[in-house]
Amino acid sequence: MGTKSSDKPKLKHKKGFWSPDEDQRLRNYVLKHGHACWSSVPVNAGLQRNGKSCRLRWINHLRPELKRGMYTVQEEETILTLHRLLGNKWSQIAQHLPGRTDNEIKNYWHSYLKKKLGKLEEMDAYIKTQCATTTSSSDLSYESLMNHTEKSSRENNDLAKEGHKSSLPKLLFAEWLSLENVHSGSSVNSGHEQVISGDGFNHHNTNFVQDSFTHNNLLNEGSFGGDFHGGFNNDLMEEMLNSGFKFEDQISGIGFVDTFSGDDICNNDVLYI
DNA sequence: AAATGTCGCAACCGCTCTTAC
C-alpha cells in the first residue's frame, strides 16, 4: 500500500491452472515468510502471477490446515443451517467449518445442497398442499404421501449415487404425533432430556433443537426461529455466532449431538420433524 | 464409437471495504 501502481513495471501475469512447480514456490515462500503483503508475494517468490491469484491459491488449496474429502453429515447440516441464517455469506459460513474454504462451500452448495434443499421444499409444498385440501391431517392420504415420499427418497438416492455419500433420511412428521407423545417420553424422539448448557444457551425444552432446526430448515418459509415459541430467534443466533459459538463444536462435540444428531434425527435414516 | 449433455471444481472478475498516505 502507499505505492502507486504506475511506478511498478506492468508485468504480464500468468492465468489459468497452477503447475506443481508454482504451487511449490508459493508454498515454500509463504511458509517461510508469511504473506503480509500479497502483492509482493509473487515478486519475491518468483511467480508470474498477481497477488490476488496467489492469495486465492494459498487459501483454497495450499494452506496446511485444509481438510479434503467428503463432507460429513454434520458439516452439511451446519452449512444448511448457517445458509438459512446468513444467506450467501460463504466466508462467514466457512469460519464455522474448520478446514473448509468459502469457495469450496460455495461450490458444494451450488452443485449439491441447493438441489437437496429444493427437494425438501418441494416435499414441504406438497405436504402443505395436501393439508390445505383436507380438513384434518388424518384425512391426508397415507398412501399418496408415501408415494410422494418414496419418490423423493428415490430421487435422493439418485443424488447419492451421483457421488455424494449421504442420501436424505426418510421423513416422519412429528406433527402427526400428539404433543403428548412427543413430550411425554413415548415419542420416538424421546429419551434425551439433556439440554445444552454452559454455552450461553437458555434452553427451554428437550425439543429445542429439533423444533428450531428441523422446522426452520425443512419446513418453514420464514427466517430461522421466526415464530419459534421457545424464543430462539435471529438475534440470539447472531449473538451466538458473534460470541464465538461454533456449530461444529455443538454438533460433533458435547452440545447438539446429545439432543439432535444421531439418535434424534438420523437414527436409522429417519428424520423426525 | 462418437456426439452430446451434465456435473464438479478451480480460477477469474468485479465490486466493496479497509487502510495508508
Added chain:
DNA sequence: AGTAAGAGCGGTTGCGACATT
C-alpha cells in the same frame, strides 16, 4: 477529507471428467 492501493468476498465462467444417448 480525498485518493489510491490492497484485501476480501460473492458471482460467474471455463474446462475437464464422466454419463448418457
